[in-house]
Amino acid sequence: MVDFWCQKWKLPLLLCLTGLLQWDLCSGQIQVQIQEGPLFRVKGYPISISCNVTGFTGPSKRDFEFILKKPNMELNMISTSDPNFAYGIFSDRIRNKEIYVERLSGSSVVLWIKDLQENDAGDLLCGTIHTGGTYFGDYDDEAKLNVIADTLEASYSGSPSQSLSEGDPLQLECQVSSQTFQHTHLSVTWFLHGELDENPRPIITLDKDLTVKPGAGFEDRYRAGLIGMDKVEDTTYRLKMPQVQQSDQGKFFCKAIEWIQDPDRSWTQIAHKTTAACDVEIKRIVAPDADSFSVNLKASKGPLQEGDALDIRCSVNAQNLPGHFFSVTWLKDQQRVAQIGSSGVLTVFDSYKERENAAEMIAVKTSHMDYLLTIRSARTEDHGQYQCEVWQENMNEDGTFKKIQKQISSPETVSITAKESNLAVVMLMKDAVTEGDALHVSCSVSGFKGPLSVSWQHKKDPGASFSDVVSLTHEGVMKDVGARYQSRNVQTFHSPAGNFTLQLGASSISDSGEYKCIVSEWTVQSNGEMKAITQSQQKAITVKSVDSLMVVSLTSRTTKVPIDSPVQLLCRVRGPKVSLALRWMFQPHNSSVQTNILSVSHTGEMEWRADQRNYQLNIQAQPEDTRFTLMVPRASKQQKGQYQCQVDAYQKDVQKAFKHSNLLAVIVHKPDSKMSLFSPTSRLETAVDTDAKLECSVMTTTTNTSRFTITWMFGSQVLLTMDLDAVVKFGPAAGLEMDQRIRLEIRQKQNFQMIIQKVRTSDSGQYQCEVEEWLQDPLGDWYSLKKMSVSTELVVQEKASDFKMNKTDTQLKVEEGKQVKLKCSVEGIGSDPTLRYSLTWMFNQYLSSSSALLTYSHDGRLKYKSFDSELEGRLHFSTPEVGVFHLNIHRAIQEDRGRYYCEVQQYQLDCKGQWSHKASDTSGFTNVTVQLIGDFKKQTDPLGTALGVTIPLICFLVLVIILLLIKDHKKNSELKKKKDCLWAENNPLTPLPEKTCAAEDYSLVQ
Helix, strand or coil: CHHHHHHHCCCCHHHHHCCCCCHHHHHCCEEEEECCCCEEEECCCCEEEEEEEECCCCCCCCCEEEEEEECCEEEEEEECCCCCCCCHHHHHHHHCCCEEEEEEECCEEEEEECCCCHHHCEEEEEEECCCCCCCCEECEEEEEEEEECCCCEEEECCCCEEEEECCCCEEEEEEEECCCCCCEEEEEEEEEEECCCCCCEEEEEECCCCCEEECCCCHHHHHCCCCEEEEECCCEEEEEECCCCHHHCEEEEEEEEEEEECCCCCEEEEEEEECCCEEEEEECCCCCCCCCEEEEEEECCCCEECCCCEEEEEEEEECCCCCCEEEEEEEECCEEEEEECCCCCEEECCCHHHHHHCCCEEEEECCCCEEEEEECCCCHHHCEEEEEEEEEEEECCCCCEEEEEEEECCCEEECEECCCCCCEEEEEECCEEECCCCEEEEEEEECCCCCEEEEEEEECCCCCCCEEEEEECCCCCEECCCHHHCCCCEEEEECCCCEEEEEECCCCHHHCEEEEEEEEEEEECCCCCEEEEEEEEEEEEEEECHHHHCEEEEECCCCEEECCCCEEEEEEEECCCCEEEEEEEEEECCCCCCEEEEEECCCCCEEECCCHHHCEEEEEECCCCEEEEEEECCCCHHHCEEEEEEEEEEECCEEEEEEECCCEEEEEECCCCCCEEECCCCEEEEECCCCEEEEEEEEECCCCCCEEEEEEEECCEEEEEECCCCCEEECCCCCCCHHHCEEEEEEECCEEEEEECCCCHHHCEEEEEEEEEEEECCCCCEEEEEEEEEEEEEEEECCCCCCEECCCCEEEEEECCCCEEEEEEEECCCCCCCEEEEEEEEEEECCCCEEEEEEECCCCCEEECCCCHHHHHHEEEEEEECCEEEEEECCCCHHHCEEEEEEEEEEEECCCCCEEEEEEEECCCEEEEEECHHHHHHHHCCCHHHHCCCHHHHHHHHHHHHHHHHHHHHHHHHHHHHHHHHHHHHCCCCCCCCCCCCHHHHHHHC
């Protein structure tokens, strides 16, 4: 095990074994774990948060401390080892045992807060106290604790007491709702606290997963269908007991519990409420003596008019019938209207279903043997004969019922007369309102004369039945507030013109649906009773949630910018004017982790998670939207990635919406490089044992703060490098010897010179200077822009004997037709037999560029370069001795005038038998002037005429010239022949002449 940890952390095994490191480092890693967050808990309720530590050695009991982290502060809460650890805001609660730590084991504890407060929200950090030695592992862990408002409501709106007989049905309802924005579940349980019960007993529960579970002692009756619970609409939970027993006497109430699922997938209770109780009395029934029963029907006395209430009561007279189960059916003209079965379940038939849903008709069992059907507002079609059909039934063992005998009451005729009225009702309301706003429903009434009353009803779904909201009597008294609305701000307004308005403050989603306005006009009858004519209208309205109306979008015009440029991101929130909380999120490029830049709570508190110096935030509230602008003044490459804003909407500190914007990618790229390089020469020639200086300069840079890394290459291998801190390192090309002879100098800020001391011929070759430009981004990171390189060829020559050409410029005047004699010589030539010279005669004609006349190579080859064949025939080259070169031009003409000079190259034979170039030089200029014969004679012998030069003398001179020209022509022909022969022998690719060259031919050419 020791060997494993030492290898994992790359530590010498001997170091671990000798005890120089703490045992913890090679034995285990401390790991503190707090209950996974984020956690949502309700204000005013107790909470518990667990924390444990693993991976430690030594004593089995560890001490813990809890710290609450707020924006820009940390608050010590409680410690298991230091009683004075807590800050003042927690000390009183700790003394009163409202905050304490329960130890489950030596390494596990639970933090308890009995009465959670809003200020307890934050990042809760659990840490274990370090006991000495080397730190190794995670000594603390934290979880986000959110404190939310208590929005759970539970109420019972029925009668506070009821008196029933054995076998009568019992039906109770409680309303339960929660406005918590978080995803929570509700469970509802009906309890019975009997007179002899020490504690209340659960009757039946609708659990958080919508499963129904009977309580202990009620299982058999639940399986027999004698106990049930229904959820009606969204908020009503109905307890049904078709046949109560003597043991059911006591107080009935319901309890609601709100649950939330934590990140660890466990469900936690966060709130609970208990309703008021209904005191139910159960009267014992004494069995009659006989075994028969009869049925009586009694209807409301007439005459009845349309709109009057119609009651039809069925009474069962039974004697000595065990079980006493009866099924009662109301008949109109032999057609079924409604039925209450033996189990107490109400069934409404045919067209009467709609009237029952609209609360115009109701059928109930008022006592053990009495059944009442009430039509609240009779119609003319209700005229007819009514009867009651009663079946006696027995219960089978499986809970089903079996019919035994039937009785039908005598028929009774009910007359309904129509009443003329001009009463008309029109609904006026918006089609939609926003959650949290007041909801107004108006009813405009016309054609009335008497006082008016109004009832407002609401149903959420088309298939559901209407339920009462509130009523306004004809005397102007508001009453009968529905169970769902007793805790709501419900108001009604009535104008003398006949306009009724219902107002629900702070509307919720469950307020959507159809609203019905039922208006009654009241008149006084002759018998003094009040009668009403009723009209109604209904219309649907939608309460749109803040979540559905809120739209969050993220845009920017600067999504692709160079480093050090500004970036501006606009998060626009459209929707209702509510309090907003904002989070800016960032996911770096090539990362899957999203981090929090900053958060702004709905109360205006701001918390920075990233470095605030790198960002700026601007908030603007516009009439049509709210704009959150995040600005990055100087973008760095670390800020490249995807950005997102998250917005929470709050109404009265209750979270109503949570929206994410679209992801927006921001690309931060390198700026374009402006760097350029310069090298003073592409070829550098020098002699051995001298210092060679190779140079490259940065002429232009991208910024004034650019830095450079330099790499000098010799061939394809690195010779030396210089990093951003000007640290020079030698590469493999430097070897063990050359790194002693080279150094890098920075001549100026951007001029880099490599000096090779005492160069050798082996140093000859191609040298490359590679420069890479670097810039520093706003966060301090260096990045490269561009690489460029320049090359210099270094030629190292062996030292040769010093030589120089005669640089003297001379003037030469010749007569046209005469011979031009040119000479150039090498001075200080010495007697080194390894040296040879090559030469090129150059001619610069008047007003033209220089051209080569001929080239004499160091290996004895002669090559004419003139394109003029006539001139080539007049040229005669000779080298009478080493370093002396003659050029004669026969028969001078005017085109021969100009400037003549020669270029000489020195070569030396090296140890490998190769001729290598050593030096070069250029001679002085010889300016040649060719004059006409007459002009020349006047200048050379101006007294010739005076002396009386005779014509015979002139003829003699002409004859001599002709003979000399013939002789010279012959000599030139022979010389040309010998040169051609010598050239062919020195050039194997050139065919030899037919005749082998004689030895004297070579000497003549030489």
